Amino acid sequence: MSSSREKILAAAQANKPAQTPLPTIPDFGGDASVERFTQVLGSIGGRVVWVASPQQLVPVLHQLFPEAERIASPLFASSVAVNAQTPTQVLANVDLAVLPGEIGVAENGAVWLPEANMLHRALPTVTQHLVLVLDHRRIVATMHQAYAQLPGTGGYGAFVAGPSKTADIEQSLVIGAHGARSLVVLLY
Amino acid sequence: MSHSARAATFVADAERTTWHDETLWFVRQKRDKAVYAVPEFQQLRELASQIKDHTLSRLDEYLQQFEAAARRNGVHVHWAADAQEHNALVLDLIRRHGATRIVKSKSMLTEECHLNPHLIGHGIEVIDTDLGERIIQLREEAPSHLVLPAIHLKKEDVGDTFHRHLGTEKGNHDPQQLTEAARQHLRAKFLAAEVAISGVNFAVAETGGVVICTNEGNADLGVNLAKVHIASMGIEKLIPRLTDLGVFTRLLARSATGQPVTTYTSHYTQPAEGREMHIVIVDNGRTQQLGRPDFRASLKCIRCGACMNTCPVYRRSGGHSYDFTVPGPIGAILSPNIDLKKHSSLPFASTLCGSCTDVCPVKIDIHTQLYKWRQVLAEAGEIPTAKKWSMKFMGRFLASPKAFGLGGKMARTGLRLLPYQLTHATAFNAWAVARELPEPPQQSFRDWYRETVR
Numbered sequence A: 001m002s003s004s005r006e007k008i009l010a011a012a013q014a015n016k017p018a019q020t021p022l023p024t025i026p027d028f029g030g031d032a033s034v035e036r037f038t039q040v041l042g043s044i045g046g047r048v049v050w051v052a053s054p055q056q057l058v059p060v061l062h063q064l065f066p067e068a069e070r071i072a073s074p075l076f077a078s079s080v081a082v083n084a085q086t087p088t089q090v091l092a093n094v095d096l097a098v099l100p101g102e103i104g105v106a107e108n109g110a111v112w113l114p115e116a117n118m119l120h121r122a123l124p125t126v127t128q129h130l131v132l133v134l135d136h137r138r139i140v141a142t143m144h145q146a147y148a149q150l151p152g153t154g155g156y157g158a159f160v161a162g163p164s165k166t167a168d169i170e171q172s173l174v175i176g177a178h179g180a181r182s183l184v185v186l187l188y
Numbered sequence B: 001m002s003h004s005a006r007a008a009t010f011v012a013d014a015e016r017t018t019w020h021d022e023t024l025w026f027v028r029q030k031r032d033k034a035v036y037a038v039p040e041f042q043q044l045r046e047l048a049s050q051i052k053d054h055t056l057s058r059l060d061e062y063l064q065q066f067e068a069a070a071r072r073n074g075v076h077v078h079w080a081a082d083a084q085e086h087n088a089l090v091l092d093l094i095r096r097h098g099a100t101r102i103v104k105s106k107s108m109l110t111e112e113c114h115l116n117p118h119l120i121g122h123g124i125e126v127i128d129t130d131l132g133e134r135i136i137q138l139r140e141e142a143p144s145h146l147v148l149p150a151i152h153l154k155k156e157d158v159g160d161t162f163h164r165h166l167g168t169e170k171g172n173h174d175p176q177q178l179t180e181a182a183r184q185h186l187r188a189k190f191l192a193a194e195v196a197i198s199g200v201n202f203a204v205a206e207t208g209g210v211v212i213c214t215n216e217g218n219a220d221l222g223v224n225l226a227k228v229h230i231a232s233m234g235i236e237k238l239i240p241r242l243t244d245l246g247v248f249t250r251l252l253a254r255s256a257t258g259q260p261v262t263t264y265t266s267h268y269t270q271p272a273e274g275r276e277m278h279i280v281i282v283d284n285g286r287t288q289q290l291g292r293p294d295f296r297a298s299l300k301c302i303r304c305g306a307c308m309n310t311c312p313v314y315r316r317s318g319g320h321s322y323d324f325t326v327p328g329p330i331g332a333i334l335s336p337n338i339d340l341k342k343h344s345s346l347p348f349a350s351t352l353c354g355s356c357t358d359v360c361p362v363k364i365d366i367h368t369q370l371y372k373w374r375q376v377l378a379e380a381g382e383i384p385t386a387k388k389w390s391m392k393f394m395g396r397f398l399a400s401p402k403a404f405g406l407g408g409k410m411a412r413t414g415l416r417l418l419p420y421q422l423t424h425a426t427a428f429n430a431w432a433v434a435r436e437l438p439e440p441p442q443q444s445f446r447d448w449y450r451e452t453v454r
Ligand code: SF4
Pocket: B146, B255, B300, B301, B302, B303, B304, B305, B306, B307, B308, B330, B356, B359, B360, B361, B362, B363, B364, B366
């Protein structure tokens, strides 16, 4: 153990204030409707598209992304095979990733995407375009409810809310900074 | 140099000052809209404040709980007492992997430690990947805001910078095209990087994981492509439970930019197979601040920047005038802890209007602390002589009704008779530099009162 560890812990212990209670966090309820989710996602640059069932994905994708050639997905026979060992050069050329999302959050348009659903941890950001497929019954109102449903966060996982964006140049909003240039949530 | 002296160079360009002020006020208004849309927002602030207070009150225990959980997850945990140790640790990790190319995602802590110059000095290429950070890195400047590091620059400035460094067309100032140029330039860096360094927004004691919030996805892209991830965190980033994130993720982006949440809220708990994850836990003066009852609440800060966007002084003086990693109201509280002498003018860079305290999502009593710092500084003799003497004089003057009455009469006559050049001589009256003096009334309030109220 390093001496800095001991030093920091000793100082934290010596200098900490008298103990105060840890509050319990209420559920707060809220609007968990598909309408709310759709409206908020739209306001942050994403988009909701309905599919009749997960089996109907492919034709809808062809319609949405007619130009996408290199597609990676665990949901159907895709054109690029990706797994945790896929080299960076292959990942860098993916046009479209279609991944299953787990939980949608109506108040902010975020979708929980655990590592197990990503094929490779970098895929959701390295791909040019991202589609998340979500069961509309898995939409909750707030982040509190989303975390309450998570057993843990696994090795890695992210709430993804819309496409990558930046406003670092004079506060002008630009969609497509480093991550995916567009985000569509396919609801079924 | 004092804050006001440095601010003088910023305000010399009146147009730019106005633009800076309006831009930040626009962000503040977006924040208000986002906040009013959440009915329980005030309750969330109270919860956030209580969670942070509680964590600080058991900080040593939570640090150990976090460390143990992270180790179980296969994460390497390191401890750094100060900036120097942090930098040495990071350099050592990089060298151990024989790496020379590093991508970094936004981290105020590494700024605070001056990590970049340290690594570059040792022959490592360090690329900041957040667009705003990259812009100022190319210009060899420091960030001027917590969340919007290049907020002091106009698109023309960025266009010129990119023309010089990235070969974009001269005169191209289109934010869309400039962002695309940066995307292409940085993508090559992401793909080639061997080690990725990130900051930490929240560290969860219960899971041993860290959470990073970005809009650009630069942390995720860098960390998930590189073989090694080094996350630097201050000890105050801890929160006890996963469920606490529900509170903080609802507050952070709304307070910062008025977004409902950041695009990516990423949870890093274990390294990917065959890869490495390191967490460096840094003190650098924080435990000392913990021991100061009047100022320890500043450790609750989640670095949203809301206090800057609302501060009338920050908006009109620019982040660089603070000459400290964290500018604005919260920076003015944190900096005297680090160097009382050097930053002695910062607690005075406030109107004490309390707007910062009103917007702070973790309810830090910012303006009260600024007021308290002023007293500490006065006690330590760290205020300018002119201020010290004039305050002493004013105190005596105001304490004597006779002197006050006489002084009032002199002022009423004096202001009418004295020439403008004299009343506005900047040599003795700095107050009048940008202000007009009031029209002196004919009668004193005392006389008026005697006549009116019988
Ligand atoms: S002090 Fe409060 S308002 Fe200012 S950056 Fe920190 S959390 Fe945000």
